[in-house]
Amino acid sequence: xSKPSKQIHLAAHFPGVNNTTVWSDPAAGSHIxxxxxxxxxxxxxxxKFDFLFLAEGLxxxxxxxxxxxxxxxxxPDTFSVLAALAAVTxxxxxxxxxxxxxxxxxxxARQFATLDHLSDGRAAWNVVTSWDAFTGENxxxxxxxxxxxxxxxxxxxxxxxxxxxxxxDAEDFVADKATGRxxxxxxxxxxxxxxxxxxxxxxxxxxxxxxxxxxxxxxGDSDEGREFAAARADAIFSRHSTLEAGQxxxxxxxxxxxxxxxxxxxLLILPAATFVLGDSDADAHEIAQEVRRQQVSGAxxxxxxxxxxxxxxxxxxxxxxxxxxxxxxxxxxxxxxRASVRRHEDVLRTAAEWRERAAASDLSIRELIIEVTxxxxxxxxxxxxxxQLNDFVQRDASDGFILVPHITPGGLDxxxxxxxxxxxxxxxxxxxxxxxxxxxxxxxRPQASAADRQAAS
Amino acid sequence: xxxxxxxxLAVALDGAGWHPAxxxxxxxxxxxxxxxxxxxxxxQEAERxxxxxxxxxxxxxxxxxxxxxxxxxxxxxxGRLDAELLAARVAPVTAxxxxxxxxxxxxxxxxxxxxxxxxxxxxxxxxxxxxxxxSASPEEFANIGRRPAPxxxxxxxxxxxPTDEVIRELFGEVADYVEVLRRLWDSWEDDAEIRDIESGRxxxxxxxxxxxxxxxxxxxxxxxxxxxxxxxxxxxxxxxxQRDGLELIGRTADLGLVTPTDEGDARSAVSVIxxxxxxxxxDPEGISVLADVTVFLDDTAPAAQAxxxxxxxxxxxxxxxxxxxxxxxxxQLADQLLTWxxxxxxxxxxxxxxxxxxxxxxxxxxxxTLQRLGVFRPHYTSDTLRGHFGLDRPASRYAIA
Numbered sequence: 001x002s003k004p005s006k007q008i009h010l011a012a013h014f015p016g017v018n019n020t021t022v023w024s025d026p027a028a029g030s031h032i033x034x035x036x037x038x039x040x041x042x043x044x045x046x047x048k049f050d051f052l053f054l055a056e057g058l059x060x061x062x063x064x065x066x067x068x069x070x071x072x073x074x075x076p077d078t079f080s081v082l083a084a085l086a087a088v089t090x091x092x093x094x095x096x097x098x099x100x101x102x103x104x105x106x107x108x109a110r111q112f113a114t115l116d117h118l119s120d121g122r123a124a125w126n127v128v129t130s131w132d133a134f135t136g137e138n139x140x141x142x143x144x145x146x147x148x149x150x151x152x153x154x155x156x157x158x159x160x161x162x163x164x165x166x167x168x169d170a171e172d173f174v175a176d177k178a179t180g181r182x183x184x185x186x187x188x189x190x191x192x193x194x195x196x197x198x199x200x201x202x203x204x205x206x207x208x209x210x211x212x213x214x215x216x217x218x219x220g221d222s223d224e225g226r227e228f229a230a231a232r233a234d235a236i237f238s239r240h241s242t243l244e245a246g247q248x249x250x251x252x253x254x255x256x257x258x259x260x261x262x263x264x265x266x267l268l269i270l271p272a273a274t275f276v277l278g279d280s281d282a283d284a285h286e287i288a289q290e291v292r293r294q295q296v297s298g299a300x301x302x303x304x305x306x307x308x309x310x311x312x313x314x315x316x317x318x319x320x321x322x323x324x325x326x327x328x329x330x331x332x333x334x335x336x337x338r339a340s341v342r343r344h345e346d347v348l349r350t351a352a353e354w355r356e357r358a359a360a361s362d363l364s365i366r367e368l369i370i371e372v373t374x375x376x377x378x379x380x381x382x383x384x385x386x387x388q389l390n391d392f393v394q395r396d397a398s399d400g401f402i403l404v405p406h407i408t409p410g411g412l413d414x415x416x417x418x419x420x421x422x423x424x425x426x427x428x429x430x431x432x433x434x435x436x437x438x439x440x441x442x443x444x445r446p447q448a449s450a451a452d453r454q455a456a457s
Numbered sequence: 458x459x460x461x462x463x464x465x466l467a468v469a470l471d472g473a474g475w476h477p478a479x480x481x482x483x484x485x486x487x488x489x490x491x492x493x494x495x496x497x498x499x500x501q502e503a504e505r506x507x508x509x510x511x512x513x514x515x516x517x518x519x520x521x522x523x524x525x526x527x528x529x530x531x532x533x534x535x536g537r538l539d540a541e542l543l544a545a546r547v548a549p550v551t552a553x554x555x556x557x558x559x560x561x562x563x564x565x566x567x568x569x570x571x572x573x574x575x576x577x578x579x580x581x582x583x584x585x586x587x588x589x590x591x592s593a594s595p596e597e598f599a600n601i602g603r604r605p606a607p608x609x610x611x612x613x614x615x616x617x618x619p620t621d622e623v624i625r626e627l628f629g630e631v632a633d634y635v636e637v638l639r640r641l642w643d644s645w646e647d648d649a650e651i652r653d654i655e656s657g658r659x660x661x662x663x664x665x666x667x668x669x670x671x672x673x674x675x676x677x678x679x680x681x682x683x684x685x686x687x688x689x690x691x692x693x694x695x696x697x698x699q700r701d702g703l704e705l706i707g708r709t710a711d712l713g714l715v716t717p718t719d720e721g722d723a724r725s726a727v728s729v730i731x732x733x734x735x736x737x738x739x740d741p742e743g744i745s746v747l748a749d750v751t752v753f754l755d756d757t758a759p760a761a762q763a764x765x766x767x768x769x770x771x772x773x774x775x776x777x778x779x780x781x782x783x784x785x786x787x788x789q790l791a792d793q794l795l796t797w798x799x800x801x802x803x804x805x806x807x808x809x810x811x812x813x814x815x816x817x818x819x820x821x822x823x824x825x826t827l828q829r830l831g832v833f834r835p836h837y838t839s840d841t842l843r844g845h846f847g848l849d850r851p852a853s854r855y856a857i858a
Contacts, residue, residue, distance in 0.1 A: 024654045032684055034549070034580045058568070060665070060682060067662040067680075074645070074660075074684045077569070080576035083545035086493065102566065106517060106600045107539075114539040118493045118546045137678035138568045140603075173536075175480065175487035180771065182480060182487065186529040189519050189536070200602035203519035205536045207491055297657045 008393050008429050009268060009400030009442060010420075011095070012044040013053040015408040017061070017072045018340075019374075020274060022294045022406045029409050031072050034084060036409035041085045043409075044092055047416030048430050050441050051093025051124060052085065053237070053402055054078050058102060059135045061337040063303055064312060068335075070300050072408075079111050086119035093438035095124035095217060100153060101131060102139045105160035105198060112214040113165060113206035121210030121437030126217035126237060129154040134336045151224045156197040158216065158232055164204040165213040167191050173207040211437050212447035221249075230256035234444055235268040237402055241377040246271060246397030268442060273377040273389075273401040277414050281380045291406060292374040301366040304373060307335045308347055308354075318366040322358050327351050382418035389419075390428050462834040464794070464827060465745060465804025465846065467555070468503055468819060470496075471514035472534035474811035475751050475778070478771035480534050482764075482811040491538055493546055499812060500547045503554055506820025507834055509845045510555030512588055512694070512806060515540035517561055518596035532772075541573045548581035555842035557586040557694060562634040563627065564592060564601040568677055570634075571641035578686035583841035586692035586712065589635055591627040593619040621701075628705045633672035635693055635709045640668035642690055643853040644680035666855040688843050689850045696749070698779060700729055706744065707733025711848070713746045716780040720800045723748060727801035745803040745846050749780035750790075753810045754818035758785040765810070780808065787822030791830065798832075 014037065015021040022028060030036045041052050056078050061068040078096040085094055094115065098108055108125075116123035129150040133143025145153060167189045174181045189203035218229035219237040229236045230253060240249045254264050276291060278284025296304070298318030306313045310328040327347040358368045378385045392398055405411025423429035434441055473480035473487055480487035489495035503511045519535055540558035548556060556577060560570050570587065578585035592598070598606035607627065609617040619627065646664035653661075668679035696714035697703045706713035707730040715730075717723035731741035755761035761784045769775045776782060783790055794805055809815030827833035839845050 023652060023659055024657075032579060034582070038549070057682060059678075060680060067660070067665055069658045069660050069662045072659055073665075074650070074682060076579055076683050077572040077576035079539075079542055080545040080573050080580060083542040084549050084580035087497075087546055087549040103569070104564075104601050104603060106602075107565065110517075111539050111542060114542045117491045117538060118542060120493070137676070139566055139677075140675040142676075168536075173491075174531075175490070177481045177485070177487065180481060180532045182533055183531050183535045186531050198602060200600055202596050202600040204600075205516070205519045206538065207536050299657045 005390075005426070005428050006393050006399065007443070008389065008423060009270060010047070010049045010429065011051045011053050011093075011270060011400070011402040012040065012049050012412055013055070013272065013402050013404040014040055015072070015405060015411065016055045017057060017075060019071050019295045019300050020404055020406055021072050021408060022291060023072050023408075024294060025407055027407050027410055031408055032074060032076055034081075037081055037085060038088050039409040040412060041089050041092055043412045043416050045089050047412070047420045048433060049092060050400070051095045051122075051438060053095045053126070054081060054097060056097040056099065056128070057337065058099060058130075059138055059337045061335070062134075063306065063335050064314075068303070070297065070303060079115065082115055082123075083118055086115070086122065091122075091433040091441070093122045093124055093215070093441065094119055095126055095215070097126040097128055097219075100127055100129050100157040101145055101150065102135065102141070105157050105164065105193075106200060106204070108157075109161040109164040109204065110206045112161075113209045116209035116211050116214055117206070121439070123209070123211065124215035124217060124235075124438055126219055127154055127158055127233075128219055132337070151220075151228055153197050155228060155232070156195050160193050160195075160198050160200070162213060163191055163193055165208070167204040168206070168208040170208055211439050215438050215442065215444065226253055226256060229253060229267065230262070231260045233267060234439075235270055235442065238269055238271045238398070240397075241271050241273050243392060243395065243397050246392065247395065250396050250398060265443070266445070268399040268444075270400050270402050271377075271398050272404050274404050274406065275378040275385055275415065276376050277385060277418060278379075278381060281384050284380045284384075288376050288379045291376070292370045295374050295406070296366060296370045298366050301369040304369045305365060307332070307338065307340070308350060310334050310347065316365065319364045322355055322365055322368065382422055386419050386422035386426070390423065390426060393428070462832065462838075463803075464798060464832045465509045465747060466506075466819075466824070466827070466833060467508055467510045467512060467557075467747065467804070467806045468816060469512040469514060469749070469806055469808045470499055470812070470816075471808075472537065474815065475808040476753075476765075476768045476772070476776055476810040477533050478768045479811040481771050482768070482814060484814050485811060487534070490534060491536065496538075496543055497547055497550050499816060500551055500554065500556075502813060502816055502820055504551050506824045507837055508554060508820070508824075509804065510557050510584075510586060510842060512557040513540035513543050513559060515559040515561070516594075516597065517564055517592070517600050518594055541570075541577065544585070545577050545580050548577065548584070551581070551584075553584070553837040553840055555584045555586055555692070555845060556581055557588055557692075557842075559588045559590055561592050561597060562589050562631045563674075564597060564603070567634050567637040567675065568641065568681075571638045572681055572683040574638065574691050575642060575681065575683040575686040578688055578691050579683075583687040583843070585686065585688065586694060586842050587638070588694040588696065588714070589631055589638075590696060591631050593623065593627060624701055628701060630672075630674050631695065631705060632709050633670070633674060635695075636672075637668070637670050637675070637677050638693065639690060640670060640854070641677070641679055641681040642686055643855055644668050645683075645685045646853045646856045647685055647689070650684060664856075685853060688841055689853065690843075692842050692846065692848075697730075703729040704733040706730050706746075707739070707741070708737040710744060711846070713744055714749055714806055715746055715802075716749050717797070717802075718781055720796055723797045723802050724800040743848070746801070747804045747806045748797055748802045749806050749808060751776070751778050751780055751782045751808040751810055752790060752815055752819070753782070753784040754787050754790060754815050754822065756786060758789060761785050768810070776810075787818055788826055790823055791826045794827075795830070795832065
């Protein structure tokens, strides 16, 4: 045997508010009731998954000035759901997406420290940024941040939160009745932080949590986002789910680590991945096609097209050809509150590619949108999917996956029942949890406290 | 319909108890004050006592008492877990008791707190409330850093306090904040989620509403990202000491927390609240007024006094409390509560001096005494917090009748 197999990390993304989630299926349940979250989390834990992942959005999406009504709409508060899930799981990591633009470091630091205490060391934070005035309309500050400043604020935010988590060392919390000392020093938790974004001082009021700080995730794909991750994150939630794109991203990000004095093992790369499981490969492909049609109705296809075209295309027939008029470049005024529209960098070029593709295969608008947006990452029998997932990881396209099922809350059940045992048989996925904390299970080194770091230097 | 068990009983939990030396008591578990096990045990004990709700104190500074400036002592419970998360953490392991975290209005976002409370209502299936408090604490403002702390002046006792004008401003912001919470909870009508397969629409957007709140301190567009919570409107509690605080309760709250020192004081507090409610065109009887009392309970009054003396001795000074302090037996406390009830108080939010001792005295001594007198429920008659207070589930203000 050559080098030992890499161990796969698996996470479960609770189905979100985009068209990946098929709400029209008879099996689809509530996206809000706690019972759905409980079922989903317990299934993931039964499958020995590393963690559960929750996304966040702070304003309901709109298209052409009206609330977008074709996808699942609405979600609960991230922190409250994760804290409640800590009560019904024992090992599963609890990852929350929390915005660094519409929160303050002191409150977020104490919310994550609290979650880490209340879950005995299972908290993780996916740090995201936004700047749009549209979301800002729900908050005191409004849309105050320039796009180019958002990573600066995110970096300063995470730096500040880290300073707060480091204000308490393990030995500061004494609680010794005999000596009458509750804390080891009177100025416990003291800090002062001043930079361009934050000017705060005082005492942090949560003792050091089991992991020291939550596991840090980053999700952006831009050069800035990659640098931010290479410098500060423990894991990246990426979106490159093809082998070649995954390998390129993997190599690029892992290479960046050295310049930040970090090793390749200090940062995990976990792409989002969808899957369709069937009794046979042919069966799975048939189901996959049907799921794609559920995900992209005619109305959804027109709305997708409008997001790229940046125009009202409601008069077009989804079963007809693509519009002959060109997209409107510049600020997207059709779609609001949707990160994906910002990924269309050159809309005219993308439109030209789509037209070419539609012409080559004689595709209608709906067929084209299915082609360009809805292809699942892994399709096949349990054996095929297990092999593909393992191949992807062993060939350094990722360190594992954040699986996004398309049915709430039961979309993970068959994966856990059928695919996980095959991965375990191959010896590439755990049969039981290795450690007590999420960091342990992710194979990350324990987080040194400020005092430890000082002693080491 | 008049409630056949008219007395409401709740507890406020904070650290190891409300006495600053509580963590040194023989049955205290100070090593576990930041653990889920500790809080689960306490809330489950309160639920065994059939209490209406448990309130969780919170603050955005290190001192355990936000009325007191930092002491830099090493013998106090220092640190607190976030109350909203704590309430959500105990929700799945309880079934009846209401859960009421504290939030600090001027230093948090009403949009976040609205969805957090709505979600607490989902994870507890209808048992959420929230206590909204203000702050003039320089320490809390310095930790958040988004706005300057209110100007304080020395009162006759030499304590730094906000001026009347500042208090009016801060209370005005609490009223705005509560208004935003309520509008956001109503911003989704109950039947907004339609899942209409034929038209492909998941929601009926005509049943989702912008709230367009504009006030001096914030504007909030809405709608909420979280659908209308199970209770429709979780209960909002406000604590008031003086006339302006009591009037704020009358204008905004479902649960008024008051701190009378005697029967006459209790009577006048209730009267100020009810007339402020009338002025604000609210139903004055729709507000439940609960008196806060810090309690030291033992089998006999001398035993309770001896325990308090020991705690005071450890701390070095006598307990200072913004609420009345009761030292005695559970039977004696029951007598006092009934006297105050006759003065118009609807119930009590007891502050156990030490945990779990005084909580267990409440659940295992006080509650059976009140049950024998026929004034407290022999079992839960409702599974929601609104239900415990005899309140129906209201329609959304945006629903077209």
